[in-house]
Amino acid sequence: MSDENLTFQPSRADKHRAAELRWRGAAPGMPPAMADEFMAAVKTGKTAHMLTSGKNEYGPPIVTPDRFKIHCKLHPEWAKEVRAISDKNGRSLKGARVRNLTHCKYGHPLSGDNRYRAPGRNERKCITCLKRRYEAPVPATADEIRRVTVALNEGKTIAEICWGKVDGRRVKKSILSFRKLKLHRELNPEYDRFVVSALADHNSKGQIRRYRKATIKKAAAAKTARKGWVHHKMSDEKATRVLSGLRDGLTLRRLPMAELHQAYPTRRRPGS
């Protein structure tokens, strides 16, 4: 390569020097011509962030974010107008790339019969690709199958293995997708038999879990109800009687507690 073909890019120091010289002795904020340029750019659909951030995708910035902020403080009316237009532009740009897609990345239309929209999700999916992925999944790895085996031996359900769900609620990450497991079971009949035997008594497991859940709920409700009770200190007289009874050789159990309770209740509902 000959010397005259070499071109020199400005160094980091050159850039800093140029930036410093550009603003040396300038008043705070932007000069009027620059402010007009900024307003015009915003009106063409840009946002304030695009014009100040200096990110590669937005091109060279008009002004630095700090100087823009100071200009906004000094000219509130101008700032209000810029903000309003910029925010509106930002809202219309949000999600625009996906919203404007007419076809999936394999070229199937994202409309009509080929469009799938899962309940509660604002997202279009390509039915052709969903089917293709379902029918030809990526095979499960040896590590995934080992983890599934461990999980099944521990009594985990298919919902927990493939969706991370326990009692219909997502509690952790899944190990592998259902379609992957399905493919592996189809290709390995022996493994399929293992899965079937491991899941054989899962119906009763679910019933036990739901029963326990109900019992725990009942206990918690009882505990909340008990909170309404107020504990009283044992009266001096009762304490003396209990102590003398113990000295006479009676156990706590043999003391006439029921009688004592009636005469000197230790717990009362508030207000009674």
Ligand SMILES: [Zn+2]
């Ligand atoms: Zn597709």
